[in-house]
Amino acid sequence: MSFEYPEDLRYLDSHEYVRLEGEIATLGISAFALDQLGDIVFVDLPSEGDVVTQGEVFGNIESVKAVEDLYSPVTGTVVEVNTPLADNPEQLVEDPYGEGWLLKVRVAESLSLDDTLSATEYQLQVDGE
Amino acid sequence: MAVESHLATPLQTTPLLACHQALKARTMPFGGWEMPVQYQGITAEHQAVRERSGMFDISHMGKFLLEGMDLIGQLQPLVPSDLSVLKPGQAKYTVFLNESGGILDDLIVYYHGQTNTGAQAITLIVNAATASQDLEWLRQHINLDTLTLEDVTPERVLIAVQGPEAIALLQTLTVVDLKQVSRYGHITGTILDKPAWFARTGYTGEDGFEIMVDATLGSLLWETLLAKGVQPCGLGARDTLRLEAAMALYGQDIDSTTSPLEAGLQWLVSWEKPDFIGRKALMTQKKQGVSRQLVGLQMDGRHIARHGYPVKALSTLSETPSEVSANSTGEVTSGSISPTLGYPIALAYVPTALSQIGQHLWVEIRGKDYPAQVVKRPFYRRTRTP
Numbered sequence: 073m074s075f076e077y078p079e080d081l082r083y084l085d086s087h088e089y090v091r092l093e094g095e096i097a098t099l100g101i102s103a104f105a106l107d108q109l110g111d112i113v114f115v116d117l118p119s120e121g122d123v124v125t126q127g128e129v130f131g132n133i134e135s136v137k138a139v140e141d142l143y144s145p146v147t148g149t150v151v152e153v154n155t156p157l158a159d160n161p162e163q164l165v166e167d168p169y170g171e172g173w174l175l176k177v178r179v180a181e182s183l184s185l186d187d188t189l190s191a192t193e194y195q196l197q198v199d200g201e
Numbered sequence: 202m203a204v205e206s207h208l209a210t211p212l213q214t215t216p217l218l219a220c221h222q223a224l225k226a227r228t229m230p231f232g233g234w235e236m237p238v239q240y241q242g243i244t245a246e247h248q249a250v251r252e253r254s255g256m257f258d259i260s261h262m263g264k265f266l267l268e269g270m271d272l273i274g275q276l277q278p279l280v281p282s283d284l285s286v287l288k289p290g291q292a293k294y295t296v297f298l299n300e301s302g303g304i305l306d307d308l309i310v311y312y313h314g315q316t317n318t319g320a321q322a323i324t325l326i327v328n329a330a331t332a333s334q335d336l337e338w339l340r341q342h343i344n345l346d347t348l349t350l351e352d353v354t355p356e357r358v359l360i361a362v363q364g365p366e367a368i369a370l371l372q373t374l375t376v377v378d379l380k381q382v383s384r385y386g387h388i389t390g391t392i393l394d395k396p397a398w399f400a401r402t403g404y405t406g407e408d409g410f411e412i413m414v415d416a417t418l419g420s421l422l423w424e425t426l427l428a429k430g431v432q433p434c435g436l437g438a439r440d441t442l443r444l445e446a447a448m449a450l451y452g453q454d455i456d457s458t459t460s461p462l463e464a465g466l467q468w469l470v471s472w473e474k475p476d477f478i479g480r481k482a483l484m485t486q487k488k489q490g491v492s493r494q495l496v497g498l499q500m501d502g503r504h505i506a507r508h509g510y511p512v513k514a515l516s517t518l519s520e521t522p523s524e525v526s527a528n529s530t531g532e533v534t535s536g537s538i539s540p541t542l543g544y545p546i547a548l549a550y551v552p553t554a555l556s557q558i559g560q561h562l563w564v565e566i567r568g569k570d571y572p573a574q575v576v577k578r579p580f581y582r583r584t585r586t587p
Binding site: 108110111132134 | 242
């Protein structure tokens with residue numbers, strides 16, 4: 073099955089994505105990973121004001137089948153949480169790169185996304201799975 | 202987030218693999234077999250079985266045919282159940298035990314009656330992961346000079362068709378009067394005009410049949426059922442269905458370190474039987490009482506208590522998480538959200554003193570304690586039509 077991986081996003085090999093707009097990074101989960109997880113039960117996310125750290129777990133996603141940790145591609149302070157997702161996790165699957173975003177994080181100007189993958193690199197990785 | 206990747210280990214495949222691939226099923230290794238996990242999605246498949254009908258390829262399960270003059274007599278010492286009460290066409294769910302009363306496998310013994318030479322004939326259906334070990338166990342304990350034991354696992358396809366509409370659908374494919382077969386009954390006949398064996402057993406909590414046919418007929422039977430609108434279901438839905446019905450999964454809820462008395466399977470032990478492997482150990486457990494029990498848990502929130510998570514009790518009468526004792530008193534063996542009930546359910550071993558219905562407990566999920574309550578099993582019971 074092939075999925076869409078927008079070019080303006082950067083991806084982690086653990087399937088999270090980040091969209092960087094100025095000092096605000098929007099985090100989410102790739103369409104591929106959501107499909108692999110199957111029926112999503114809920115997402116556990118940090119609260120506004122919490123700090124997330126690049127490479128560390130910031131929450132987890134629970135499907136009927138399994139629960140998986142979510143890793144942060146950036147370090148910064150959570151400025152907004154997609155709270156409606158808690159009651160409506162289907163939104164994640166329907167629109168993972170839009171309405172299905174998870175967190176907005178204020179990041180430092182010096183943020184480097186060198187360790188993340190481009191859409192093409194990410195696509196190559198998941199095609200191998 | 203880690204997503205399962207396929208292992209390079211060679212896996213056995215069932216004769217229906219091409220059917221699963223045609224339906225774009227996601228597969229995974231299970232008990233040494235490459236098996237479909239889901240087609241449409243676990244919840245959709247689960248609901249189809251509860252509300253209409255679903256089918257499962259369970260050809261991976263071990264299928265042994267045994268025949269011999271004193272077959273039942275020879276199998277009796279291997280199981281705690283009394284097989285002598287079985288009439289032709291009846292079956293019994295039972296277990297193989299080790300000397301310490303631990304469960305080596307759970308299985309169903311189907312008694313066919315006597316062949317025209319007077320030999321007793323039985324089919325055993327066992328778990329895939331334990332099939333070769335069971336075969337070895339049988340060979341060690343029965344006299345193969347007087348009995349035949351045939352492993353027909355690779356040559357047969359076994360399809361479970363389950364759900365409130367399952368029997369009516371199957372009835373259109375066979376002249377066997379399926380309604381006349383009682384629960385746990387079984388009968389030999391034909392389906393699509395080819396030899397078939399029908400057993401009114403299952404692992405979903407719904408009514409239905411498990412149908413065994415020759416491998417060469419498997420795909421046609423599968424495709425025919427598919428054309429009739431039966432929902433293909435994978436191991437994912439099989440797991441949530443059996444969990445709602447509180448049926449044990451071998452290797453997870455029961456294994457060689459758990460006894461039938463701890464697992465809530467005391468009903469299958471026939472204490473009148475003078476001897477069977479594990480009897481002495483079970484007798485001691487019965488006299489002294491078991492220290493732990495398998496219970497059903499209902500979680501208060503949305504967090505799912507999964508296999509291996511610690512179960513804790515309150516250290517005081519207070520019901521705030523800060524008072525939860527740091528040490529675990531038990532362990533979750535199976536857990537999921539219940540698609541039918543809408544909340545998370547689990548099976549867990551807890552100390553006998555904490556196993557009463559209504560008991561409040563806590564489950565540690567990723568470092569935090571979440572409230573749970575001991576509830577009646579099964580979590581789901583189908584409403585029987587008269």
